[in-house]
Amino acid sequence: MPSALVNVPRTARRGDIIEIKTLMSHIMETGYRHTSAGEAVPRDIITSFACRYNGTEIFRADFFPAIAANPYVSFFTVARDSGKFEFEWIGDNGFSATATAAITVG
């Protein structure tokens, strides 16, 4: 499993706007580069990222070749209930990675 770092506040008050930060390790090879021998380096990128909050999708993003290596995504949501955030990254060559984080909403 590739390394991922997710940062979700452990606790929040109901109705708080919280920031969620994620970092996924990936080379994000554009497909536009060539080796010194002139061969094209095949594209190898993450193509989509999604976050579910207690089963409901709250954020989704499509990634493209211009995104730098080790993509960092940060977004905001409203803390409604205690529970689980699930993160999923999908990409070229069958790349698939997941991460989870728990939150307690008081």
Added chain:
Amino acid sequence: MSLRPAIALAALLTALPIFASEIAADQRRSGYTFMAPDTKAIQDDDTANPGMLSVLDGEQLWNSKIGSADKACADCHGDAANSMKGVAARYPAFDKGQARPVNLEQRINLCRANHQQATPLPYESRELLALTAFVARQSRGVAISAGDDPQLAPFVAKGRALFAQRQGQLNLSCANCHDDNWDKKLAGSAITQGHSTGYPIYRLEWQSLGSLQRRLRSCIGGIRAQADDYGAPELVELELYLMSRARGMPLESPAVRP
């Protein structure tokens, strides 16, 4: 560049003294202080610093049994948070077996060869960078003390001589930029004082983690000199001098640089 500024630049650089004045202790600045706020923010937040992904990888490697000895780093060294605290701050360190300094990467590989009976990891490989980053991370905030060992004195002196040695087609020494012109810019980028306080670093230009020797080799390529191979004694001595030059400054590993 038109010819006139080129000539002016050449004249300026030729006029620089060969033995540059060293930066006073209270005027030393980490490369961090030259960075834009956005880049600083990446380093300041461990969940935004991509170097931390390698630290996570390194933690796994630290606990994995390998080699014919079937031992993990942790089997001898235990919890890295205790056993490795401060270690990176005093490397390169003197190795009795080789009777010369070895850097952190070389120490990890010596440990692999001698104690784990595993094959050494190639320089700049994902695994070696990850282990180095993990070990160095344990010393974050610790004051650099490399070069204090009196046995290292002749090697520090060699590194210092290399730092002051003009070389390459541009006929520049490290000191010409990093001692004498660190407050100026080169092609829009800060020159900086060249203190090795955060290695291995996540360099945005590289899109990956890289060692101090990678940085040195690209700088040496920049002055159009032939860089020594990874792990060459000359590069280790230069590393040692740079660390002794940054003595007392806190380690930032894994730092982020533009």
